[in-house]
Amino acid sequence: MAKTSMSATHKDISFTLNGRPVTALAGNHQNLVELLQEQGLFGARESCAQGLCGCCTVIVDGNAVSGCLTMATLVDGADVRTIEDTGADGKLDAVQQAFIETGAFQCGFCTPGFILMTRQLLDEHPTRMKTRSATTWPAICAGVRPILKSSRP
Amino acid sequence: MTTDTLGNSNAGAAMGRSIPRVEARAKVTGRAEYVHNLRLPGMLYGRIHRSTVAHARITGVDVSAAQAMPGVYAVYTAADIRKLIPEPYFGPAFHDQPILAIDKVHYVGEPVALVLAADPHVADAAAQQIVVEYEELPAVFDEVEAMTSKAVVHEVLKPAGTFPDLKHLKDKRDTNVALDFHLRRGDVQQAFADADHVFEHTFRTQQVLHLPLEPFVTVADPAPNQLVIHTASQSPSFVRIEIARLLGWPETRVRVKVPYLGGGFGAKLYIKLEALTAAAALIAGRPVKIALTMEEQFYTLTKHATTLRIKSGVTRDGKITARECEVWWNGGAYADIGPRITQKSGFTAAGPYDIDHVTIDSYSLYTNLTPAGALRGFGIPQLVWAYESHTDMIAKALKMDPLAIRRINILREGRPQATGTLMRDAGIEPVLERLAERMTWEKKYDRGSGTMRRGRGIAIGFKASISPTTSMAIVNISADGSCIVYCSTVDMGQGSDTAMAQFAAEALGIPVERVSVVHPDTDVTPYDMATLGSRSTYHMGHAVKNAAEDARDKLLALAAEVGLSAETTPIPDIFRKKYGMQAGNIIGIGSFIPPYTPPEPGTGLTTDATPFWMIGATGAEVEVDTETGEFKVTRLVNLVDVGRPVNPAIVETQISGATIMQLGFTLSERMEFDAGQVTNASLADYKIPGIRDVPPVMENEAVDMVQKTGPFGAKGVGESGTFGVSPAIASAIDDAVGVRLTSLPLTAEAVYRGLRANAGKPLQD
Numbered sequence: 001m002a003k004t005s006m007s008a009t010h011k012d013i014s015f016t017l018n019g020r021p022v023t024a025l026a027g028n029h030q031n032l033v034e035l036l037q038e039q040g041l042f043g044a045r046e047s048c049a050q051g052l053c054g055c056c057t058v059i060v061d062g063n064a065v066s067g068c069l070t071m072a073t074l075v076d077g078a079d080v081r082t083i084e085d086t087g088a089d090g091k092l093d094a095v096q097q098a099f100i101e102t103g104a105f106q107c108g109f110c111t112p113g114f115i116l117m118t119r120q121l122l123d124e125h126p127t128r129m130k131t132r133s134a135t136t137w138p139a140i141c142a143g144v145r146p147i148l149k150s151s152r153p
Numbered sequence: 154m155t156t157d158t159l160g161n162s163n164a165g166a167a168m169g170r171s172i173p174r175v176e177a178r179a180k181v182t183g184r185a186e187y188v189h190n191l192r193l194p195g196m197l198y199g200r201i202h203r204s205t206v207a208h209a210r211i212t213g214v215d216v217s218a219a220q221a222m223p224g225v226y227a228v229y230t231a232a233d234i235r236k237l238i239p240e241p242y243f244g245p246a247f248h249d250q251p252i253l254a255i256d257k258v259h260y261v262g263e264p265v266a267l268v269l270a271a272d273p274h275v276a277d278a279a280a281q282q283i284v285v286e287y288e289e290l291p292a293v294f295d296e297v298e299a300m301t302s303k304a305v306v307h308e309v310l311k312p313a314g315t316f317p318d319l320k321h322l323k324d325k326r327d328t329n330v331a332l333d334f335h336l337r338r339g340d341v342q343q344a345f346a347d348a349d350h351v352f353e354h355t356f357r358t359q360q361v362l363h364l365p366l367e368p369f370v371t372v373a374d375p376a377p378n379q380l381v382i383h384t385a386s387q388s389p390s391f392v393r394i395e396i397a398r399l400l401g402w403p404e405t406r407v408r409v410k411v412p413y414l415g416g417g418f419g420a421k422l423y424i425k426l427e428a429l430t431a432a433a434a435l436i437a438g439r440p441v442k443i444a445l446t447m448e449e450q451f452y453t454l455t456k457h458a459t460t461l462r463i464k465s466g467v468t469r470d471g472k473i474t475a476r477e478c479e480v481w482w483n484g485g486a487y488a489d490i491g492p493r494i495t496q497k498s499g500f501t502a503a504g505p506y507d508i509d510h511v512t513i514d515s516y517s518l519y520t521n522l523t524p525a526g527a528l529r530g531f532g533i534p535q536l537v538w539a540y541e542s543h544t545d546m547i548a549k550a551l552k553m554d555p556l557a558i559r560r561i562n563i564l565r566e567g568r569p570q571a572t573g574t575l576m577r578d579a580g581i582e583p584v585l586e587r588l589a590e591r592m593t594w595e596k597k598y599d600r601g602s603g604t605m606r607r608g609r610g611i612a613i614g615f616k617a618s619i620s621p622t623t624s625m626a627i628v629n630i631s632a633d634g635s636c637i638v639y640c641s642t643v644d645m646g647q648g649s650d651t652a653m654a655q656f657a658a659e660a661l662g663i664p665v666e667r668v669s670v671v672h673p674d675t676d677v678t679p680y681d682m683a684t685l686g687s688r689s690t691y692h693m694g695h696a697v698k699n700a701a702e703d704a705r706d707k708l709l710a711l712a713a714e715v716g717l718s719a720e721t722t723p724i725p726d727i728f729r730k731k732y733g734m735q736a737g738n739i740i741g742i743g744s745f746i747p748p749y750t751p752p753e754p755g756t757g758l759t760t761d762a763t764p765f766w767m768i769g770a771t772g773a774e775v776e777v778d779t780e781t782g783e784f785k786v787t788r789l790v791n792l793v794d795v796g797r798p799v800n801p802a803i804v805e806t807q808i809s810g811a812t813i814m815q816l817g818f819t820l821s822e823r824m825e826f827d828a829g830q831v832t833n834a835s836l837a838d839y840k841i842p843g844i845r846d847v848p849p850v851m852e853n854e855a856v857d858m859v860q861k862t863g864p865f866g867a868k869g870v871g872e873s874g875t876f877g878v879s880p881a882i883a884s885a886i887d888d889a890v891g892v893r894l895t896s897l898p899l900t901a902e903a904v905y906r907g908l909r910a911n912a913g914k915p916l917q918d
Contacts (some may be wrong), residue, residue, distance in 0.1 A: 014710055029274055042190040043183020045415070047366045048447045048836040074486060083183030087903040100173050103802045106810060107646025108180030109367045109415025 007104075013076035018085040026072035032058055032065075036073035036082060042084035043112040057113035058082055064120045083112035095119045158723055165405045167658035167665045168865045171802035174651045175670065176413065176644070186412035186672075188370045188385045189444065196372070197226050197434055199443040200246035200280040202266040204258035204451060207294075207521040208304065209287035209830030211256055211265070218282040219268055224275035227437055229267045234432050236844045238399050241432070245391065245423045246319060247331065247488040248311045252399075252428045258287070259306055260521050262452025267433055269441060292521040292829055294484035297460050299329040299518040306486060306519035317751070319492060331484055332492035332517040334499045336757030338571055338912040339510030341466075344475030348466030352547050356539040357896040360483070360824040361817075362451060363528055364841060365645075367415020369453060370444040371426040380435065381408045384427050387417045387643050388683035389673040392427050399428060400435075402611065405676075407431075411673040414645035418814070419527035420454050421645070422685055423490065430880035450832035455824065456528035457491065458483040461502075461539035466510075471551055471558045471560070475510035478502040480536070482517050482525070489526035491517045497619050498532030500757055503571050504540035505581045505615040505768070506562040511571040513757065520827050530875045531686050534815055537614030537895065540879035545610065546893060555611055555884065556594050559585055563613075572752060572762045578868075579766035580794030580858045585613055587856050588792045592772040601889070604779045607787075610884025613770035614876030617763030618869065619686045621749035625679035626696035626846055628704045630739040632722035632732070636661060638700075641673040641681035642693045647871050648803040649689050653697050655799055656864055660701030663724075664814070679742075687869025690799060691765055694864035695745035704741025711739065747862075763861055765868045768794035771812065771877030775885040782905025784889075786816070786882055788850040796860030796868035804870050808853040811874030817842040819879040822824035823898050 014023045017039060026035055033046045033056050044067045047055040056067035059081040096120050098104070106110040179185040216228040231253040234241045239253040254265045266283050270276035291304040299306075305327050312319035319332065345351050371384040380400075386392050389409040397404045414421060426443045434441040445453065459782055466475035480502055484491035501516030548558040563581050570576055588611055591596070601607040608725075625640040638657050644650040650670040658665035671678055683691060708727065712719035715730040728737050747764035774788040791812050798804040821840040825832045833839045854875070861865035879897055887893045892907030909916050 027274075037192075041183075042187075045187075045189060045367070047368065047415075050447075050835060050837050051661060052836045053366055092178070092181060099175045099181050103171075103173070103806050105180055105646075106648070106806055107187050107365075107367070107416045108176070109187065109365075109646075111180050112183040 011073045011076070013073060015075045015077060016079045018081055028071070028073060028134070030072040032067040032070040032072055032075060036067065041082050041084050045109060045112070047109070053110065054113040054117060055110045057116045059116055059120070064117050083116060093119070095122065158719070158721060167655040168799060169797060169801065170655070171800055172651065172655070172665060174648055174803070175654055176560055176650060179420065187367060187415055188372060188383050189367060191372050191425045191442070193372065193374055193440040196442055197269040197271055198276045199430065199441050200268050200273065200276035201264045201443070201449070202268070202280045202283040202285070204254065204261055204263040204265055204285070206287050206289055207261050208290045208292035209258050210290065210305070211254060211258060211285060213283040213286040214266060216266060218284070218583040219279040219654060222275065224270050224281045225273055225279045226269040228279070228469065229253070229433060229436060230265070233436060233693060237432055237436055239434060241399065241428070242311065243395055243399060243424045243428050244313060244488055245490050246313055246316060248313050249307060250487040252432055256339060257390065258918065260584055261831070262523060263486065264429065267429060267434060269437055273343060278295055293329065294520050294522055296458060296481040296518045296520060299520050300481065300516065303331060306521060329519040330516055331488045331519055332495045334496040334513070334515040334757065335755060336500055336511065336513035336571060337433040337755065338512070338573070338758065339475070341475045341477050341512045345466045348474055349469040349828060350467045351464065351553070352467065352543070352550065353462070353464040354543050354546055355461070356461045358459045358535045358538055359897050360455050360522065361822045361849060362455045362824065363418040363420035363904045364450060365416030365418060365420060367425050368445040368447055368450050370442070371430040372440060372442045373430040374440040375434045375438060379408050379821065381410065382427055382430055382431055382889060383410050385414050385421055385423070386411055386427065387414070387645060387685055388423055389420045389641050389643065389675055390680045391423055391683055393675045393890065395424050396427060396431050404659060407675070409673070409675045409792065411643050414643055417643070417645035417684070418529045419531070419685060422527060422683055425453060436747070447836060448834045451824065451831045452523055454489065455485065455523045455525045456818070457525040457532060457535065459495065461535065462883070463539050463543045465543065465547060467547055467551070469551070469552050471548070472559050473506055473508050473562050476503045476508050478513045480515045482515070482532070483520050483522065484517050485520055485524040487524040488517065488519070489524045490527055493619065493889065494532040496525060497617065498536060499763065500572050500752070501533065501615060501617060502536050502540065504544070505564050507564045507568050508562070510756050513571065522826065523815055523831070527685060529811060529814060530872045531619065531809070533614055533616045533872065534875045534879065536816070537612060537876045539880045541612035541614065541774040541877065542883055542895065545701040545880070545884045545887070549887070556589050559613065570762070573758045573760055574762040576766065578796070578858065578860045579615065580768050580856050582795050583613060583856045583858065584768045584770045584792045587854065588613070588770045588772050588790060589789050591792070591852060592852070593742040601776065606777050606779055606889040608777065608885045608887065608889025609772065609879045610772045610888055611770065611772045612877035612880035612884065613768070616767040616872060616876070618688055618691065618765050618767070620763050621681035621746050622688060623746045624681045624692040624696040625744045625745065626693060626700040627679060628697065628700040628741040628743070630704050630708060630724070632725060632728035632735045632737050634663065635667045636663060638668060638670045638697055639678045640670070640693055640697060641672055641675070641678045642689045643684040643790065645684065647807060648800060649684065649693070651803065652690055652799045653693065656694050656697045656700045659865055660698045661705055685882060687767055687871040687873070690867050690869045691863050692745055692747070694858070694867055696743040699743025700741040701743070702741070703743055704739050707739045707903060765863060767869060767871030767873045769876035771881040773878070773881035773885040775889055777886060777889040777904060779890055779908060781901060782903070782908055783901040784886060786848045789848045789878070790852045791854070791874050793855050793870065793873040794858045795855045795870040795873065796858055796863045797866035798855050799867050801855070805853050806857055807870045808855070809851060810855070810876040811872060812878055813842050813847060815875040815878040816846070818897065820880055821846070831855060
């Protein structure tokens with residue numbers, strides 16, 4: 001069992017990653033995206049580095065956060081879920097399936113983030129989805145209109 | 154086990170079907186492969202120190218503080234690069250761009266030095282410790298001023314030598330004109346003298362950029378016998394040839410691998426980070442990764458800002474008899490592919506109209522700004538902005554309907570375009586007519602009342618395919634009847650893997666699920682010019698089709714050799730009969746280069762300018778607040794001619810994506826400069842469209858057309874949705890409130906100024 005310790009620059013942290021307990025030595029300067037990369041997970045992707053584009057979305061204790069703006073040390077003790085959490089059993093969830101059926105992505109770079117955010121929005125508004133007013137997601141590609149479509153239950 | 158035969162049971166089953174992307178599952182599970190994911194043992198991270206001034210001589214570079222930082226592996230400047238590569242200049246048209254700045258810097262953000270460290274944060278901190286001393290020189294930023302400016306960006310021009318039409322520019326001194334293209338058809342001056350009316354207008358477009366959500370990224374691995382470059386590039390074959398040229402190596406000593414791209418849009422073409430990353434890896438003897446930040450994309454490549462002057466002679470009933478176009482392209486500090494845009498797009502500057510007398514003068518200019526290159530449309534959206542705005546201004550002056558003036562003047566099938574090339578399979582008329590129908594153009598329109606006024610506009614543009622260019626492909630049929638396509642087309646989101654699988658399946662008559670597509674790897678996949686200009690569906694589509702047909706012929710021959718009927722025997726049985734077990738392959742090869750006749754020097758005339766034409770039109774409806782100038786685009790209708798759609802669902806997202814991208818360039822995006830320094834280099838300050846900015850009604854349609862020369866009737870689609878967006882919205886605003894804007898982006902402030910001016914109460918600046 002990892003003993004929690006702190007140095008001036010690093011901290012030993014323990015957290016749950018996609019349902020499994022993990023420990024890591026997190027740099028004080030590192031963000032959550034970098035921490036996940038060190039765990040071999042690349043689905044959360046840093047792009048704008050300002051929490052605007054959504055590509056680095058990660059679910060921390062049930063909330064969608066921007067991985068680029070979340071310091072790695074802050075997930076100590078948290079439940080962290082990434083896009084890699086799903087599909088591992090070979091089954092896609094309803095949101096992933098809907099993204100495929102409606103053609104809600106092209107290059108796919110932001111897709112993990114959009115799927116995680118859509119899932120959270122559906123959790124919060126299970127009956128009536130108002131993606132357009134609920135988000136400021138970038139619409140740089142065509143994926144956006146199918147995303148609107150796929151997020152209507 | 155499959156029971157597929159080579160018969161025609163599945164023929165026609167792959168083409169025109171909206172199957173999901175072949176990589177759909179990998180993308181929704183976050184497992185799709187991008188260069189971003191790649192880490193190699195011993196890999197160092199590179200961070201670039203960039204110029205802080207627009208034009209200056211470098212009088213000193215002090216890297217000592219950076220070098221002394223703990224964790225820094227090395228700091229390189231041009232002097233280090235030149236020990237490896239004595240002439241470290243690259244570029245597709247001009248060899249003008251150094252790997253790191255040599256003696257001078259030509260724009261703010263130009264790479265001057267590189268720091269390598271195992272920890273990217275250390276590299277980042279060290280790059281900021283580098284001190285460069287500059288002796289500033291006069292700079293030029295405006296494309297028209299650059300024509301005559303005393304500030305000269307490059308003392309001597311250095312055309313790459315591969316293009317015959319650039320030869321006259323070799324060693325030319327003291328000019329900012331990187332290319333001048335001229336087209337002369339008929340007698341424009343006489344036609345102006347004979348015309349009932351002559352109209353002249355000037356238009357401007359602003360600097361914008363591609364902003365792929367995956368910023369530029371390259372990894373170079375100096376393996377013992379071969380340099381392996383993993384890069385987010387649209388042009389792996391070009392990267393291999395150009396890096397080999399720089400190093401003086403045979404092509405095969407450089408291997409370029411490209412996984413999926415997180416968007417490209419023309420940014421990730423030719424050499425971007427590849428030369429710097431490769432040089433650094435070779436000098437360091439370690440793998441090196443350079444991944445740019447979003448901010449650094451603003452210092453890498455932009456879309457040409459332009460000034461366009463257009464003058465037309467028109468009869469009293471609206472027939473355009475003569476047109477004179479001058480276009481100045483702001484190419485920034487390095488030519489990149491700008492000179493190609495100046496010519497290859499320049500020759501369509503008079504628009505999709507049947508005009509007997511045309512002159513076009515198109516100038517590619519160097520300035521001290523971030524270099525400009527191809528961006529989704531290769532210069533066409535700028536030209537359409539000018540000629541379609543101009544067309545509506547003429548219509549208004551003649552009190553004609555915008556649809557009516559277009560019906561009189563459009564280029565119809567079989568008529569000669571300004572170059573003299575005849576229009577074939579160019580659905581200008583069907584696209585225009587279908588747009589009018591969907592807009593219910595000839596019905597009464599609710600124009601609003603009080604302070605809310607409604608208006609609508611239409612615009613149509615066309616584009617030639619860059620020519621002549623080559624694509625090669627290999628199709629490999631395995632002993633179980635499944636098939637692998639090897640091609641160097643890059644899937645950057647446009648769905649080319651899926652399209653190529655559909656082409657191979659269609660040609661072989663096997664289910665598309667049995668086909669997989671290998672990603673570009675120059676050791677494995679054959680040459681392709683690049684993934685650009687909507688060329689892949691047509692060019693690589695032909696190559697894949699040819700390769701599949703070659704494989705099919707060989708399989709038929711094999712079946713005959715072993716005495717089986719290929720029509721009725723399952724493919725695995727043919728292999729088993731020949732090789733005694735599940736073994737062997739059939740390899741088909743295909744290549745494609747379309748016919749082409751280069752334009753005559755001086756006149757720009759040619760009988761064969763392009764293998765196919767792309768047509769795109771947009772109808773826009775807007776609501777304008779007459780008290781504030783604020784406006785909303787309430788509806789966009791986008792019509793295109795893409796020949797026969799390979800995959801209608803993906804075609805639809807390509808149209809809509811192109812339109813939304815151009816909507817950003819029309820309404821909100823503009824790089825702001827202060828003495829050449831970009832002052833809004835972030836997504837927080839540079840506004841791309843968000844979900845709330847997408848018009849509530851957006852309709853996309855490909856008209857029913859067949860490109861007879863295309864593979865299974867298909868042609869490209871990636872850019873056509875951009876063409877009409879900007880002028881259609883500007884015309885809709887004019888239609889609503891009588892304010893004509895001639896500069897992009899279209900802003901509420903500009904509309905408000907127009908409203909005040911119309912009321913005789915102009916605002917002071």
